[in-house]
Amino acid sequence: MLGAIVADQYIGRYKTILVFSTVYLIGWIILTCTSIPSALEAGAGFPGYVVSLVVIGLGTGGIKGIVSPLCADQFKYDHDYVKELPSGEKVLVDYSLTIQRLYNWFYWAINIGSLVGGVVCPLLELNVDFWAAYLLPTIALLVSIMVFVAGTKLYYRPKPTGSIILKAFSVIGQAWKQKALPENKEARKQCKDFMDFAKRDSGMTNTAPWTPEMTAKAAHWDDQFVDELKQAIMACKIFVPLSIYWVCYNNLSNNLISQAAVMARPAGLPNNIMNNFDPIALLIFIPIVDIIIYPALRKHKINFFPQQRITAGFFIGALSMVYAAVVQHYIYMDPLFIETGDSSNVSVFIQIPCYVLIAFSEIFASITSIEYAYTHAPKSMKSLVSALSLWPNCVAALISLAISPAAQDPNMVWVYTGVACGAFACGILYYWLFKHYDDIDEEYRVKKLTDQQHQPTTALELDPMTMDTPWDKDAKL
Template identity: 30%
Template sequence: MASQKLVTYLSTRLHEGNVSAARNFTTWQGTCYLTPLIGATLADSYWGKYRTIAVFSTIYFLGMAALTLSASVPSFMPPQCVGSICPQPTLPQYLVYFVGLYMIALGAGGIKPCVSSFGADQFDDTDAVEKTKKGSFFNWFYFCINIGSLISGTVLIWVQENYGYGIGFGIPTFFIALAIGSFFIGSEIYRFQIPGGSPLTRACQVVVAATRKRKVDLPDDSSLLYELDGKTSAIEGSRKLEHSSEFSFLDKAGVILWNESDGSRYPWILCTVTQVEELKILLRMFPIWATGIVFFTVCAQNSSMFIEQGMVLNNQIGSFKIPPATLSSLDVISVVVWVPIYERLVVPIARRFTGKERGFSELQRMGIGLFVSTIAVAVAALVEIKRLQKVPVPMSILWQVPQYFLVGASVVFACVGQTEFFYNEAPRSMRSLCSALALLTVALGSYLSSLVVTAVAWLTTRGGEPGWIPDDLDDGHLNRFFWLLAAMSALNLAVFVGCARRYKRKNVY
């Protein structure tokens, strides 16, 4: 669904005011990035990824069907305005639309954290050829997502504007049904990961057991810590993890006392080394995860401050006028262009220098993405400086093209690298959860962007000053805001490099 048109629909069809429409949109968008925690928990703990995708994609389809009905069935369609009089929709009309909308948010919560990791599950990590192909899978997965985003942001919006919302909602509903059918057709050939129980419960068990035994001394030999014999893990569907020396306090959860012999009987008192290492992996990944928040703060400017900047530029190109918001699709086009370039050109060249089959490691790739995103906002600042020098003669909006393309390039490096990193490093029984946590950084990045804008507006308007971001940008200093983001991004990159250099990868049996 083209979410770009959601605010317009709320305003023009449901006759909501600007504040109400914006609030409903941001609430729904935030929900779309919180519900993956629900889907991930169900997938890792009880249902498995296949069943979770099947159930939640069906919910998504039903949500889209409800939106289609609300825009095509007369009794469900909100009334049209008559002149300046806009009758309010009835309660059933509201319900059909918003129930459908939040069914989509719930459905997305089961699809987003599972579909990429389920796809990667189809590759055997023990086979060198398949392991290399798995790296390519993440690239082409993002490629397909952005192709869909490009179509929804252009073709579907055009259809909605020219043929109505009924057809505009009906087309994606049809293709979702087609996608679900295609998913089920391949059921006989899929590889399945068995759910291993609640990962959050296991993490809490480690913390509780370690706290209970806080006064117990750790043995000098880590092999004396509790673990099942052989290669079988106590966590179903997972592989045993080797002991690591970090966060040694948690190891106390694996100390065997004289009256303890079977951890399965006392899960809140005695935990296996593998269970303890699961929590350690999450703690080691946390700083890497946190650096993604600032990255997505930069990406959030595509739909906020970059558009504000474009609104004061000359959007007349020959006989055409380019809406400033349209340029935000350039980062999507950039991703579509960059994925083949990365696969066919960057990887072979990088392989010669790094000796790595995939050219760069996941962490190296993420670092490059963070660097490119820093350059993107720096370029935006330079464009703004140039624009202010040209006032009152407006610059061409095409000056913004480089910053949008740089953000798109940063996504190819950072986002794909992040997805691959969390999949490979997460314990098998926590892969969906880690994917959901990675998606959470998108929402947190948007919230941080709003917080920074609010803080800048408050601090720079004291004493009657117009501030950095006034209504008339000709009187402001938007370039300083972009330089602030560039400084935050550079600091974030430095933190990431430090964390990445100290990061210790997991070891499995």
């Protein structure tokens, strides 16, 4: 949230990434330096670990919500447009599908780093020491910052838009006060969204006139900002139930690792290596979904809309927990586990389908949610709304912490089953609450296309190399 506010209000996304990346790097340097043998002998290990966690948390929290929006900003337009190919054929470039593809491949790229770090770092810790496992990401982060800076001249860098948070609270407060006025009793019956009471031209009749004090406050915004704020709130509503989905996902880094610890593994294979089958599955299946499955559905006139994809993510996440519960049942039934309580003859590779199911659920739920946050956030709030899309992860971590006392043998079958039931029920509730969002989006898209067809267009000079328009983020075709 801090990084998003700084980016949207003060210095922009590009500079914010640079600042917090530097903080992030400092945190890794502290962690690496305090983990070398001489530092451990001097007693710097634990203090350094605590300080580094705080600094790393500040750094990664500052950039995580704004890296993907800056990436999506590089697409030239924020609307559909017609493009003429060198062959003379005219094609419609769909903005939503373009951003969908961009986020798919963004998620694919970050999972390359997840896989490399998830495999190499545990092996370095096992065969060398902790300092070596920490040194690798420190160097990787330093190199990534240098590469990022090297491409500075190539980026489109949106400017900050001023103080959004205070203005948003003022709009909400003004709208609520106006709505509560007795004189607006009839207007409340016409009102579809109470935020319209903060607009000068609300389209409602019989509204009470504003007091001089309200008029003075409203000088800080216009009706467009109110509409943008309504759009942002609409986007943020979907994040609340997503916390239950992320409880499923969080089992990757806790319960499933513990489950792997009591399963039969090849010699030298750490149990915390197994969760890397999740990024492996993502690297395999994201291209298949993006290049084959989605185009095939569109070819057959099947529109897999965002809320449908997120709902599918809920159900597949629930299925992954059902699978984990079945595996846990067979571990409990294994004679070796009954005898020892800490090992079994059940192969650890039986876990792989669980990770594959979680990966598929991420493609539909996780990628779509951050994509939806960007496409439905107004320009003045893209960093903020994208950062808010990560809040369900935080809530899910707290939920996981709350149920952790029960997450131990012999309760694990019921823990996985409970999470599965929660995700399945929440998926049903989610679709019931938000399925109309897909209808709203489609109506808006058709209306926008219709309006563009009736607007006179200005001929724009084409780039002879790309047959595309010159770089202009706000160009209207």
